[in-house]
Amino acid sequence: MDGKEVVINITHLSKVFIRDRRRIIALDDFGLEVREGEFVCLLGPSGCGKTTVLRIVAGLEAKSGGSAKVEGKEVRDAGPDRGMVFQEFALFPWRTVRKNIEFGLEVKHVPETDRADVSKKLIEFVGLKGFEDAHPRELSGGMKQRVAIARALANDPKVLLMDEPFGSLDAQTRNLMQKELLRIWSARRKTVLFVTHSVEEAVYLADRIVVMTARPGKVREIIDVPLSRPRDRTSREFITIRSKVLGELEEEFEKARAGELSPE
Amino acid sequence: MRSLTKSLSKVFISNWLRLTLSAVSLTVFLTLWWLFSAYLRADWPFQGVTPSPSTADYIPYWWDVLRAVGRSFVTRPQNTGGLLMSEHILASLKRISIAFVLALLSAVPLGLLMGRSRNAEALGRPLVELFRPIPPLAWVPIFLVIFKFFWGPIAIVFLGIFFPILLNVILGARSVDPVLIDAARTLGARRGTIFGKVVFPFTTPYLMTGITVGLGIGWMCIVAAEMLGAVGGGVGYYIFAANNTSQYELMYAGMVVIGMLSVLTTGIAGLIERWLYRWMGKK
Amino acid sequence: MEKKLIIIAVVIAAIVVVGGISAALLLGKESKTTGTVKYITIAPKDMKAALAGGTIDAYIAWEPYVSDSVVGNVGDVLEWSDQIMPNHPCCVVAVSPDFLNGPNGVNLTERFLKAHIEANKWMADALAHPSGANYTALVNMAVQFTSRNATVVKAALEHVKYGYEMNQDFRNALKQFTDMYIDANMTTAAKLQDRGYSSTTDFISKYVNGSLLDAARSVTPSSTILNPSNPIRLGYLLGDLHQLAQVVAQNTTAFGGTSMFQKYGLLVTNATGAPFASGGTEMSLGFAAGAVDIGYLGAPPAILNHMNSGVKALIIAQANSEGSGLVVKANSGIHNLEDLVNKTVATPGESSIQFLLLRIALDREGLDLKIKT
Numbered sequence: 001m002d003g004k005e006v007v008i009n010i011t012h013l014s015k016v017f018i019r020d021r022r023r024i025i026a027l028d029d030f031g032l033e034v035r036e037g038e039f040v041c042l043l044g045p046s047g048c049g050k051t052t053v054l055r056i057v058a059g060l061e062a063k064s065g066g067s068a069k070v071e072g073k074e075v076r077d078a079g080p081d082r083g084m085v086f087q088e089f090a091l092f093p094w095r096t097v098r099k100n101i102e103f104g105l106e107v108k109h110v111p112e113t114d115r116a117d118v119s120k121k122l123i124e125f126v127g128l129k130g131f132e133d134a135h136p137r138e139l140s141g142g143m144k145q146r147v148a149i150a151r152a153l154a155n156d157p158k159v160l161l162m163d164e165p166f167g168s169l170d171a172q173t174r175n176l177m178q179k180e181l182l183r184i185w186s187a188r189r190k191t192v193l194f195v196t197h198s199v200e201e202a203v204y205l206a207d208r209i210v211v212m213t214a215r216p217g218k219v220r221e222i223i224d225v226p227l228s229r230p231r232d233r234t235s236r237e238f239i240t241i242r243s244k245v246l247g248e249l250e251e252e253f254e255k256a257r258a259g260e261l262s263p264e
Numbered sequence: 265m266r267s268l269t270k271s272l273s274k275v276f277i278s279n280w281l282r283l284t285l286s287a288v289s290l291t292v293f294l295t296l297w298w299l300f301s302a303y304l305r306a307d308w309p310f311q312g313v314t315p316s317p318s319t320a321d322y323i324p325y326w327w328d329v330l331r332a333v334g335r336s337f338v339t340r341p342q343n344t345g346g347l348l349m350s351e352h353i354l355a356s357l358k359r360i361s362i363a364f365v366l367a368l369l370s371a372v373p374l375g376l377l378m379g380r381s382r383n384a385e386a387l388g389r390p391l392v393e394l395f396r397p398i399p400p401l402a403w404v405p406i407f408l409v410i411f412k413f414f415w416g417p418i419a420i421v422f423l424g425i426f427f428p429i430l431l432n433v434i435l436g437a438r439s440v441d442p443v444l445i446d447a448a449r450t451l452g453a454r455r456g457t458i459f460g461k462v463v464f465p466f467t468t469p470y471l472m473t474g475i476t477v478g479l480g481i482g483w484m485c486i487v488a489a490e491m492l493g494a495v496g497g498g499v500g501y502y503i504f505a506a507n508n509t510s511q512y513e514l515m516y517a518g519m520v521v522i523g524m525l526s527v528l529t530t531g532i533a534g535l536i537e538r539w540l541y542r543w544m545g546k547k
Numbered sequence: 548m549e550k551k552l553i554i555i556a557v558v559i560a561a562i563v564v565v566g567g568i569s570a571a572l573l574l575g576k577e578s579k580t581t582g583t584v585k586y587i588t589i590a591p592k593d594m595k596a597a598l599a600g601g602t603i604d605a606y607i608a609w610e611p612y613v614s615d616s617v618v619g620n621v622g623d624v625l626e627w628s629d630q631i632m633p634n635h636p637c638c639v640v641a642v643s644p645d646f647l648n649g650p651n652g653v654n655l656t657e658r659f660l661k662a663h664i665e666a667n668k669w670m671a672d673a674l675a676h677p678s679g680a681n682y683t684a685l686v687n688m689a690v691q692f693t694s695r696n697a698t699v700v701k702a703a704l705e706h707v708k709y710g711y712e713m714n715q716d717f718r719n720a721l722k723q724f725t726d727m728y729i730d731a732n733m734t735t736a737a738k739l740q741d742r743g744y745s746s747t748t749d750f751i752s753k754y755v756n757g758s759l760l761d762a763a764r765s766v767t768p769s770s771t772i773l774n775p776s777n778p779i780r781l782g783y784l785l786g787d788l789h790q791l792a793q794v795v796a797q798n799t800t801a802f803g804g805t806s807m808f809q810k811y812g813l814l815v816t817n818a819t820g821a822p823f824a825s826g827g828t829e830m831s832l833g834f835a836a837g838a839v840d841i842g843y844l845g846a847p848p849a850i851l852n853h854m855n856s857g858v859k860a861l862i863i864a865q866a867n868s869e870g871s872g873l874v875v876k877a878n879s880g881i882h883n884l885e886d887l888v889n890k891t892v893a894t895p896g897e898s899s900i901q902f903l904l905l906r907i908a909l910d911r912e913g914l915d916l917k918i919k920t
């Protein structure tokens with residue numbers, strides 16, 4: 001580790017959902033440290049609790065036990081210091097691009113001229129110049145996710161939480177957006193916790209990859225990706241790491257499948 | 265003014281096809297009406313037919329109806345309260361406007377609350393379901409005595425407008441995409457802000473549906489509301505009184521006026537919609 | 548696209564409204580008279596509650612809605628309608644010309660009128676002997692028909708004058724009403740011409756047909772029913788005490804199991820929609836639709852509906868005269884018509900006989916009657 005301060009500190013985190021009178025243990029003793037400026041990917045079989053981790057850190061979900069701290073403070077509620085980007089974009093359809101981006105500033109009662117300054121810069125930064133007054137329905141998927149990222153950045157959050165943000169994009173757009181994200185990340189030096197299903201995406205983006213176990217989710221293995229950026233997806237090192245991650249995952253997939261077949 | 269004429273002429277040119285289609289449907293309607301009236305009277309082109317005079321009086325020629333509309337603005341027949349049509353219009357508009365504003369002010373917050381809170385819903389639902397199916401007409405005598413002349417008819421129109429708005433707002437508030445609320449929360453919004461900046465804007469299209477339907481029902485209720493004890497007349501009163509003396513031309517004239525007023529209020533609702541959207545930061 | 552069309556429509560509608568309002572302001576200056584009484588339209592059944600609740604200061608209506616308030620100590624009668632216009636016509640019996648000219652129509656109508664005459668005579672006798680059994684029977688019938696208690700009904704019966712004759716006064720009064728309607732724009736002289744009458748006198752002479760009533764006097768009872776498969780379809784108003792004669796004529800229990808209609812060989816049934824709850828115009832629609840053969844209704848709706856929409860329902864007998872009253876709130880300090888100035892009087896509507904009577908009464912005192920605003 002490079003000695004930077006720990007921004008996200010999760011220890012012994014557990015989460016129990018109750019549905020139809022049944023207890024579903026989503027997380028059990030999950031622990032993770034993410035340092036400032038780090039890009040960490042969460043990977044794991046479907047239903048293992050990745051989204052749950054993110055939502056607890058974001059403050060959208062209450063934890064059942066353990067601790068989740070951001071900058072040393074226990075998370076209690078959602079707040080603008082932790083920006084979140086959703087797979088479904090979650091843009092406000094009645095607001096224009098500019099107004100979507102300015103939402104967080106509006107909430108903070110930032111004066112209108114300052115808001116306009118911020119949104120103008122961000123729109124240029126994410127490459128949406130010319131679309132300021134477009135409504136979300138007029139945008140392509142990639143453009144929507146740019147707006148969502150810009151909206152999260154407008155609050156200048158310490159932490160960016162991203163839940164499969166590129167999951168619904170086609171392969172080309174997805175690759176492009178991954179590059180864009182890295183550009184934004186390195187320019188803004190955010191701490192990113194990124195959930196994905198794609199091993200390749202994780203290896204391409206992350207400093208470290210957290211492979212989770214099947215439900216109840218905990219950390220199975222943390223794999224460093226010591227490759228310099230930009231990374232070449234066809235390089236031997238890349239493929240080696242990818243195979244390693246895949247191997248870890250495969251076992252969990254098997255377990256998850258078995259878990260689905262056998263009763264709780 | 266120049267921009268208005270410009271935009272109007274633009275509208276006419278760009279919409280000429282649609283305007284022609286509308287004109288065609290209107291012409292067909294008026295032609296059929298004319299033919300039917302002529303048939304009942306055995307007028308040209310039906311000279312050979314045996315006339316049905318007693319039915320004919322129920323279906324006047326449409327130009328006679330238009331003439332009756334015109335005349336209603338300058339004559340004061342005693343059976344319609346000795347009032348000019350303009351005074352009737354004013355009275356009805358006053359009723360509809362007050363009822364509409366009251367319905368909006370009460371139904372929107374109630375609907376948002378009932379749509380977002382299960383407890384509020386449990387509290388309100390039985391009452392809503394109890395009163396909603398009652399036709400406003402049934403309240404006429406009761407409201408007359410409880411609310412008196414001024415508020416009685418307004419209360420009837422209010423009921424007509426209130427429930428469509430309430431139910432649509434409940435539906436809208438309930439269908440707010442939860443991820444939008446999550447997004448707002450991660451952007452720093454608290455409960456009150458979320459209501460104002462997410463739940464309410466999301467509900468607006470539903471609200472507009474409620475307003476459009478509600479105003480339509482409001483105009484339907486106006487005849488019932490003004491049938492009894494309408495102070496200062498009203499277009500509904502005009503129709504009711506003309507019917508009482510079998511003056512069908514006048515009755516049709518009242519109907520035409522109500523139709524125009526309904527278009528007017530729906531137009532105003534459209535303006536409200538645009539104003540709301542601007543207010544919410546749509547444009 | 549749609550929005551622009553809406554805007555155009557709004558502009559047009561707005562022009563109409565603005566134009567109309569300015570016309571109203573220009574033409575709206577009215578002459579001042581000594582005093583104006585305000586009126587409002589309410590269904591008679593709601594008048595008592597409105598009076599008690601203070602919504603109105605007075606009302607004019609027919610029985611039993613007058614006695615209802617008096618017996619209930621809610622109101623006092625300021626004037627009975629006979630004080631306004633003695634023997635004024637009120638309800639009449641009318642026949643559809645289609646029925647009259649149909650198979651056996653004249654015969655059936657005459658028999659119907661005979662039963663009407665007999666019912667009237669029986670009622671006159673019953674009312675003349677309040678201690679007799681017939682009086683009790685009549686009150687019971689009226690109680691059932693009007694859903695009012697016996698006290699109200701007894702009080703009401705004192706002020707209704709039942710009778711079938713149509714004398715010259717009756718015709719003159721109907722002519723006066725018609726003239727007043729033309730004056731008030733509620734119908735027009737042009738309509739009169741349209742219907743084929745040269746004057747209101749001509750109209751009354753043709754529209755009021757006394758010959759059937761004359762012929763009815765000599766009708767004798769019949770042992771068989773003449774119209775077993777085509778009953779006469781009778782129209783009447785809901786709970787209107789003025790139309791009690793048809794209640795009596797339909798009653799079987801008070802007359803040894805045979806109603807007066809049956810006695811004269813008639814089968815009578817309620818017309819579709821009868822009893823009509825919202826007045827004579829509703830019944831006129833029944834006449835127009837061919838659903839009513841003979842009906843009891845107010846003279847004004849019979850006249851107005853004929854004039855304005857051509858419905859034919861010839862007036863063939865009177866049902867009652869008088870029997871309406873102007874009621875003011877009890878202990879309200881209103882002692883004469885002048886006291887009504889700037890007060891609110893409820894009427895059953897501008898096309899009712901009660902409205903006419905109120906106008907006649909106020910005219911005489913030089914008072915105006917205007918809708919409450």
Ligand SMILES: Nc1ncnc2c1ncn2[C@@H]1O[C@H](COP(=O)(O)OP(=O)(O)OP(=O)(O)O)[C@@H](O)[C@H]1O
Pocket residue numbers: 017018019024025026044045046047048049050051052053215
């Ligand atoms: N609100 C909830 N109520 C009940 N159970 C829930 C709720 N949210 C999540 N769960 C359960 O918790 C477990 C973890 O869910 P989570 O969404 O975190 O998984 P995930 O790893 O994000 O899955 P995916 O990869 O499919 O998105 C799942 O079994 C899910 O069914």
Ligand SMILES: [Mg+2]
Pocket residue numbers: 050051052163
């Ligand atoms: Mg997930």
